Amino acid sequence: MLNDPSPLDRAFAALSDPVRRGMLARLSLGPASVSELAKPLPISLPAVMQHLRALETSGLVASQKKGRVRTVRLEGRALSEAESWLSRRRQEWEARLDRFEDHLSEIK
Amino acid sequence: MLNDPSPLDRAFAALSDPVRRGMLARLSLGPASVSELAKPLPISLPAVMQHLRALETSGLVASQKKGRVRTVRLEGRALSEAESWLSRRRQEWEARLDRFEDHLSEIK
DNA sequence: AGTAAAGTTAAGCCTTTGCTTAACTATATT
């Protein structure tokens, strides 16, 4: 990922870490503070911050600070875009399989 | 990713690279040889091999060698599993939004 | 005012990733 990764690059990279996927799973149930996200994790707070930054620069998550607590929420948009990429590839792949089966039945 | 990444970890990691996503896009249209995959890419063959290995150990792709040409094909299964993970998260997220809107209309 | 709570930043360390070139193996072609 040498030169300026695209949003999709970042989103999939963010998704590749189980800690971050865990955070997303938590956030899919509703917003949470940084410490709420950190609580179940066996890593230091600064490590959590870094994961959070990965999620945020990928667009999968957004946050705002009020007083001393930062509230993080899931961003459905980026999630959908990653999903769509996969969905398109799967659809092309299935379409090709269908054509292949048609071909088989023709020569039968 | 210190300890033995899960298949899902590997799949998303594989998807995070635009070169590999390009290969998958090509393969979604049908199988291809290593050199066919390499042709449009501005990188060396060994580099392509490494990308291929990332795709293969993630389960997104499988290959077999016949004579001197290795034919690579997409594996729909791994693709679907990544897609499903995202889909579940999006569904939970949407369900929560719906409950939230219901709540709003109740107090109105 | 003094202390606790919630984040944040910086520095350093080790591993993993993505790439290269060079050298090599195994099939096809002529």
Added chain:
DNA sequence: AATATAGTTAAGCAAAGGCTTAACTTTACT
């Protein structure tokens, strides 16, 4: 048999990733 084709392995390097501890800032509580 000689040469070309298709892929593979190995070594090495620079950058990115994931973690830590230490030090600091900004609110909130007593």
